[in-house]
Amino acid sequence: LQTVLFDIVSHTQSFHSLDELYTSIHILLKQELRADNLYIALIDKQSDQLRFPYCVDKTIKDQPLIDNISSPENKRLSLVPIRRNSLAQFSRSDLEGMEARGEVEIYGAMPEVWLGVPMLIKGDPIGVLVVQDYDTGLPYNEEEQLLISACADQAALAIERHRNEQAIQESERRFRKLWEKVDMIAVQGYDENRQVLYWNDASEKLYGYSVEEAQGRLLEELIIPEDMRETVITLVDDWVKHGIDIPPGEHV
Numbered sequence: 001l002q003t004v005l006f007d008i009v010s011h012t013q014s015f016h017s018l019d020e021l022y023t024s025i026h027i028l029l030k031q032e033l034r035a036d037n038l039y040i041a042l043i044d045k046q047s048d049q050l051r052f053p054y055c056v057d058k059t060i061k062d063q064p065l066i067d068n069i070s071s072p073e074n075k076r077l078s079l080v081p082i083r084r085n086s087l088a089q090f091s092r093s094d095l096e097g098m099e100a101r102g103e104v105e106i107y108g109a110m111p112e113v114w115l116g117v118p119m120l121i122k123g124d125p126i127g128v129l130v131v132q133d134y135d136t137g138l139p140y141n142e143e144e145q146l147l148i149s150a151c152a153d154q155a156a157l158a159i160e161r162h163r164n165e166q167a168i169q170e171s172e173r174r175f176r177k178l179w180e181k182v183d184m185i186a187v188q189g190y191d192e193n194r195q196v197l198y199w200n201d202a203s204e205k206l207y208g209y210s211v212e213e214a215q216g217r218l219l220e221e222l223i224i225p226e227d228m229r230e231t232v233i234t235l236v237d238d239w240v241k242h243g244i245d246i247p248p249g250e251h252v
Contacts, residue, residue, distance in 0.1 A: 021158055022054035025129075025151050033144045035131045037111070039063055040155065041078050042119075042127035050078060050127075059109035059134065075105040081116035082125045087149060089115040089139060112137045117149050119156035126156055192240045194219040194233070 022040055029035035039055040041063070048070050052063035066076050077095070081088045090098070092112045098104045111132040118125040129152040131140070140148065176198065186206045189198030199214040207214075207223055214222055219236070220229040238244040 018053065018159065018162060021155065021162075025155055026054070026056060029131065029148065029151060032147055033131075033140065034133045034136070034138075035148075037132040037134065039130050040119075040127060041066075041130070042159070043069065043082070043125065050076075050082075057108065057132065060107075063107060075103065077104045077106050077114065078116065078128055078130065080104065081118045081128050081130075085118055085120070085123075085125060087115070087117045087145060089113070089145070091137060091139065109134065113139055115140050115145070115148065117145075117152040119152045119159070121156050121160050126159065128152075129155060188214075188219075188223075190219050194236055196222070 025040075026035065026038050029038065037057045037059075039052055039057065041050045041052045043049075044051055048068055050066040050069050052065065055062045057063075063078075066074065066078065068074050069076075069079055069082075090113070092110060095104070095106060095110060095114060099106055111134050113133040113136070114130070115132075116128050116130040119127040119129055129148065131148060184202060185200075186203040187198070187200045188196060188203050191197055196214045196217050196219070199209070199211050203214070204210050209217075209222055220232055224232045235244075235246045239246050
């Protein structure tokens with residue numbers, strides 16, 4: 001079990017795309033338990049929808065998105081673990097009874113066993129991971145439930161990390177686009193080693209170095225007078241390593 005959990009963590013930290021992440025999780029689960037039929041659904045809060053970016057099921061090609069998921073009138077089965085905020089497992093007889101009482105709506109064929117786990121970030125669901133077994137009525141045991149839950153937890157963290165990275169990239173793109181159009185204010189960006197990451201057109205006009213010439217070079221080589229370089233290097237290092245603010249200053 002420990003080895004499998006380690007594999008789950010490794011896979012969710014080394015993916016290149018979300019499609020690759022979903023596929024690797026499915027492969028891992030299929031190696032350990034009955035998980036031929038698996039889907040992942042993610043909440044879109046803005047549109048109040050549940051979307052299905054990954055679905056492998058022998059009875060249907062895909063799952064259509066679910067609208068109005070916040071409405072109590074929406075009875076789709078996929079919403080049950082999300083609303084309960086906990087694992088939910090049902091047998092065929094459970095599902096038939098719930099459907100007959102109008103408690104749930106089931107899309108596709110009726111499985112012998114259905115198990116859904118909410119995908120949580122800081123206790124709040126961002127989606128659900130579901131496995132379905134159409135061939136045997138055996139419930140998933142405690143160890144299998146633990147593996148599925150671990151996959152759901154790690155997938156949620158990986159998806160959140162991916163979303164944050166995309167948001168940062170988009171923010172950087174907008175930032176660059178904004179400052180590239182401002183020709184009256186020189187703006188530069190540096191890493192912790194004082195190397196140039198960003199250099200706008202106004203910086204080129206002010207300091208005489210093109211973007212190509214400045215990229216990767218050191219702050220002190222480009223814009224700091226020689227007699228001040230050691231002081232600036234010390235100030236920047238103290239700021240990066242110890243959080244000591246760099247005092248304002250002016251060179252005359």
